[in-house]
Amino acid sequence: MALTHGAVAVALVALTSPVLGEYAGPPMLVAALLGGLAPDIDLLATHRKSCHYPVGYTVVAGVALGGLAATRWTAVALAAVAVGAAALHAWSDVLAGSVETEPWNPTTERAVYNHALGDWHRPRRYVRYSGAPEDGLLAVGAAAVAVGSPATGPTAEAGLWWLAAIAVGYTLSRRRLSGLPRRLGRWLPAWLVEVLPSVRVDETENGATTLSVRFRH
Numbered sequence: 094m095a096l097t098h099g100a101v102a103v104a105l106v107a108l109t110s111p112v113l114g115e116y117a118g119p120p121m122l123v124a125a126l127l128g129g130l131a132p133d134i135d136l137l138a139t140h141r142k143s144c145h146y147p148v149g150y151t152v153v154a155g156v157a158l159g160g161l162a163a164t165r166w167t168a169v170a171l172a173a174v175a176v177g178a179a180a181l182h183a184w185s186d187v188l189a190g191s192v193e194t195e196p197w198n199p200t201t202e203r204a205v206y207n208h209a210l211g212d213w214h215r216p217r218r219y220v221r222y223s224g225a226p227e228d229g230l231l232a233v234g235a236a237a238v239a240v241g242s243p244a245t246g247p248t249a250e251a252g253l254w255w256l257a258a259i260a261v262g263y264t265l266s267r268r269r270l271s272g273l274p275r276r277l278g279r280w281l282p283a284w285l286v287e288v289l290p291s292v293r294v295d296e297t298e299n300g301a302t303t304l305s306v307r308f309r310h
């Protein structure tokens with residue numbers, strides 16, 4: 094989902110570039126992308142809780158906007174957009190599925206933790222899980238909107254197509270990666286299977302996906 098959040102934030106900044114005026118440009122697109130991706134760093138901790146602050150990020154983004162009105166500094170504008178993208182990420186996780194070991198077989202009602210309320214928001218499941226077909230479509234759609242807008246130059250567009258390609262690859266392989274080496278192994282000669290790395294995909298308790306690649310030598 095991190096890629097989808099990043100792409101949506103970039104698309105929003107690209108679309109609102111005419112309003113952003115002097116602040117619009119590549120650094121603003123990068124700020125939106127990084128802010129949109131950042132909360133999912135907590136895949137390594139308690140996912141959708143440790144770095145997801147729906148209320149906190151919204152308040153900080155509001156303060157940054159106030160600071161921008163007072164100072165007109167570009168750095169403050171970049172910070173406001175980055176934190177705003179993180180706030181949008183945290184809130185929109187409510188529209189997704191729950192935090193699970195196997196999110197396609199949901200058993201909990203935890204979407205995102207609200208530190209201000211001290212409780213979890215219930216998942217609305219419009220996007221069932223990270224890597225679901227609708228998640229991939231959203232990422233590609235948002236990337237296409239950003240590419241189609243006049244705000245993105247050739248470098249940003251190339252980056253966005255890469256992001257879309259990775260999102261599609263992730264979507265296609267999300268549920269199949271674990272069985273792939275075994276299936277491939279049946280068709281390959283034994284000596285080749287011996288030298289190929291083994292790939293393992295694990296779903297952890299807090300909803301993270303780990304991918305381990307092992308070389309036999």
Ligand SMILES: [Zn+2]
Nearest residue numbers: 132133182186
């Ligand atoms: Zn998230």
